[in-house]
Amino acid sequence: MLGLNKKDTMFLLIVIALTMATPFLMQPFSEGSALAQFNGGYPDLMAKVAIFGIFAIGFNILFGLTGYLSFGHAAFLGVGSYSAVWMFKILSLNVFPAIILAVIMAGLFSLVIGYISLRRSGIYFSILTLAMAEMSFRLAYSVFTPLTNGETGLQVRPSDVQLLDGPNAPEYPNIFGLLISDSYKWEVAGHVFTFNVGFYFCAVIAIIAFYISLRIFRSPFGMMLRAVKSNQNRMSYTGLNPRPYTLAAFVISGMYAGLAGGLLAVMDPLAGAERMQWTASGEVVIMTILGGAGTLLGPVLGAGAIKYLENIFSKINETVLHDWFAFLPDSIEDVVVFILSRFTGHGWALTLGLMFMLVVTFLPGGLVEGGKRFFGMFKRKPKEPDDAEHHPETPPHVAE
Amino acid sequence: MGILEVKGINKRFGGLQALGDVNLSVVENTVHALIGPNGAGKSTLLNVLVGKLAPDSGSVLFDGKSVLGRKPHEINQMGISRVFQTPEIFGDLSVIENMMIPCFARRDGSYRMHAFETVGSEKGIIEDAETMLSDVNMLEKRDMHAASLSRGDKRRLEMAMCLVQQPRLLLLDEPTAGMARADTNNTIELLKHIRDSRDITMVIIEHDMNVVFSLAERITVLAQGTPLVEDTPDNIKGHPKVQEAYLGETAVD
Numbered sequence: 059m060l061g062l063n064k065k066d067t068m069f070l071l072i073v074i075a076l077t078m079a080t081p082f083l084m085q086p087f088s089e090g091s092a093l094a095q096f097n098g099g100y101p102d103l104m105a106k107v108a109i110f111g112i113f114a115i116g117f118n119i120l121f122g123l124t125g126y127l128s129f130g131h132a133a134f135l136g137v138g139s140y141s142a143v144w145m146f147k148i149l150s151l152n153v154f155p156a157i158i159l160a161v162i163m164a165g166l167f168s169l170v171i172g173y174i175s176l177r178r179s180g181i182y183f184s185i186l187t188l189a190m191a192e193m194s195f196r197l198a199y200s201v202f203t204p205l206t207n208g209e210t211g212l213q214v215r216p217s218d219v220q221l222l223d224g225p226n227a228p229e230y231p232n233i234f235g236l237l238i239s240d241s242y243k244w245e246v247a248g249h250v251f252t253f254n255v256g257f258y259f260c261a262v263i264a265i266i267a268f269y270i271s272l273r274i275f276r277s278p279f280g281m282m283l284r285a286v287k288s289n290q291n292r293m294s295y296t297g298l299n300p301r302p303y304t305l306a307a308f309v310i311s312g313m314y315a316g317l318a319g320g321l322l323a324v325m326d327p328l329a330g331a332e333r334m335q336w337t338a339s340g341e342v343v344i345m346t347i348l349g350g351a352g353t354l355l356g357p358v359l360g361a362g363a364i365k366y367l368e369n370i371f372s373k374i375n376e377t378v379l380h381d382w383f384a385f386l387p388d389s390i391e392d393v394v395v396f397i398l399s400r401f402t403g404h405g406w407a408l409t410l411g412l413m414f415m416l417v418v419t420f421l422p423g424g425l426v427e428g429g430k431r432f433f434g435m436f437k438r439k440p441k442e443p444d445d446a447e448h449h450p451e452t453p454p455h456v457a458e
Numbered sequence: 459m460g461i462l463e464v465k466g467i468n469k470r471f472g473g474l475q476a477l478g479d480v481n482l483s484v485v486e487n488t489v490h491a492l493i494g495p496n497g498a499g500k501s502t503l504l505n506v507l508v509g510k511l512a513p514d515s516g517s518v519l520f521d522g523k524s525v526l527g528r529k530p531h532e533i534n535q536m537g538i539s540r541v542f543q544t545p546e547i548f549g550d551l552s553v554i555e556n557m558m559i560p561c562f563a564r565r566d567g568s569y570r571m572h573a574f575e576t577v578g579s580e581k582g583i584i585e586d587a588e589t590m591l592s593d594v595n596m597l598e599k600r601d602m603h604a605a606s607l608s609r610g611d612k613r614r615l616e617m618a619m620c621l622v623q624q625p626r627l628l629l630l631d632e633p634t635a636g637m638a639r640a641d642t643n644n645t646i647e648l649l650k651h652i653r654d655s656r657d658i659t660m661v662i663i664e665h666d667m668n669v670v671f672s673l674a675e676r677i678t679v680l681a682q683g684t685p686l687v688e689d690t691p692d693n694i695k696g697h698p699k700v701q702e703a704y705l706g707e708t709a710v711d
Binding site: 061062063273274276277278279280281282284285287288289291292293294295296297298299301302303306 | 508529530531534535539540542546547548549550551555558559560562563564567568569571572573574575576577578580583619623
């Protein structure tokens with residue numbers, strides 16, 4: 059189906075099912091129960107998971123396949139957001155012109171930055187992309203203030219023209235009249251499930267993005283990208299210029315980032331320069347590596363895990379902690395709360411850092427490898443080959 | 459006139475004259491060996507031929523066209539392939555994928571990328587790759603991870619990757635360096651098979667005289683960046699200048 063073999067079709071169907079069921083999966087605890095605070099099934103968070111999933115899927119096409127580590131992809135995310143908001147201001151509050159322009163602008167921008175940065179490889183490439191992105195960030199704050207509205211950020215105002223919208227058009231981003239912010243709440247047995255237009259819009263686009271990435275992984279082009287990572291020297295002596303391939307991968311991943319940026323603006327029609335900062339670029343690197351670089355599902359898992367945990371951990375402040383440890387004697391409680399509060403609330407980044415270190419050290423293949431090992435424990439062990447040296451490993455499959 | 463004409467190549471690295479006025483003519487469909495003591499400039503010359511190094515002066519004509527100033531991938535597209543001293547293969551890919559990449563390169567070049575087809579649907583490419591693999595007796599290893607191959611198999615794979623492009627000139631940089639005796643003999647057999655079964659010109663750099671004398675039809679001896687003599691293997695063996703510069707012990711036994 060859709061140009062995929064049986065295994066990949068199944069894989070895609072599972073991904074579609076999981077994505078569509080997110081409002082249930084992320085809302086496992088009933089309202090009012092003590093665990094309700096670990097629910098993540100609200101539209102804003104779910105949409106963020108989908109959006110950053112798209113961002114990481116695109117980043118993985120560059121980093122996972124070619125091995126070129128860009129530290130500047132947030133610049134394209136920012137360009138996407140600004141473009142989308144400009145479309146909202148000038149043309150229409152319909153989401154389609156906005157995300158189309160976001161993808162095109164990010165693509166053009168990444169073509170320029172990629173063309174310059176890809177003259178070098180390895181650490182020099184990373185530094186060049188980092189420098190370019192920081193430059194974009196600073197410019198958005200200063201020279202380009204007329205375009206970006208500087209520190210305040212770009213937003214939609216009632217006075218904006220919206221050339222295509224009629225007098226009765228909605229005042230909020232919409233899909234041909236259907237408001238992005240519309241939600242349907244379903245209450246059943248103490249559970250509240252929220253089905254939000256914005257989330258499902260992002261989810262459908264994320265599935266399309268995932269499908270495109272799957273096709274790229276399975277294509278001759280994807281194979282060439284893996285060849286770039288494996289041995290550029292052999293590639294040039296085989297009559298192939300690696301540059302067009304890496305540039306194409308760079309632009310594709312830039313367009314994914316622009317799409318993600320556009321969708322962020324769709325969910326909340328506001329664009330600020332901080333979206334382009336290097337910390338945002340670093341975040342997508344962490345997502346991809348945490349989930350498993352070079353795997354199809356890894357980046358999505360990484361994005362989901364980080365966004366979910368960020369949300370949960372940020373909510374746990376000292377009051378909540380005192381609540382939890384109220385059963386301890388006061389003096390011990392204070393110490394425990396003091397230590398734990400360094401890792402929660404505003405200290406969430408510390409937890410993320412520790413988590414990242416543990417994964418990189420013990421699970422270099424990321425969460426995907428963790429999952430494989432976990433499920434591998436339940437499988438029947440195949441009989442040990444009698445002579446390991448003469449049963450060399452088969453190449454790792456790039457799925458899963 | 460030979461298929462490869464090297465004229466007056468000079469190359470200096472700082473104070474070292476790596477190549478001094480090198481002239482070389484390689485006749486089409488022959489095996490031409492370059493020998494010489496360490497530091498004679500053999501590898502430097504090879505790097506000039508494939509576009510990795512630019513010479514200070516001189517000219518290199520392949521089939522009447524200049525190769526100087528072209529990038530390695532452009533020179534490869536002219537019909538020159540290179541086998542490296544340590545096999546350069548795509549270690550992260552499977553053997554069959556390693557073979558498919560040169561097939562794609564030959565068919566499509568660098569700019570037709572096929573992002574929306576699947577590798578499995580490229581029947582013609584897979585067939586070419588498999589035919590070449592069976593030609594070098596590696597078909598049963600088609601799905602293995604290339605990095606896990608033995609040294610001899612890596613070399614075999616690299617040669618197959620070069621040959622599947624049907625190059626007119628194959629450059630080999632010490633193809634048996636660091637190999638065990640058995641692997642060396644296999645490589646000699648493979649090279650003989652290649653030489654006798656297709657129209658191909660080979661330039662081979664080698665230290666192992668056994669390899670050189672069982673394959674080469676012409677031999678050029680380089681010393682200190684300059685060609686000393688060029689002749690047939692039999693004449694080279696007895697040449698006093700060569701014995702003095704290099705062969706000494708080998709020629710005696």
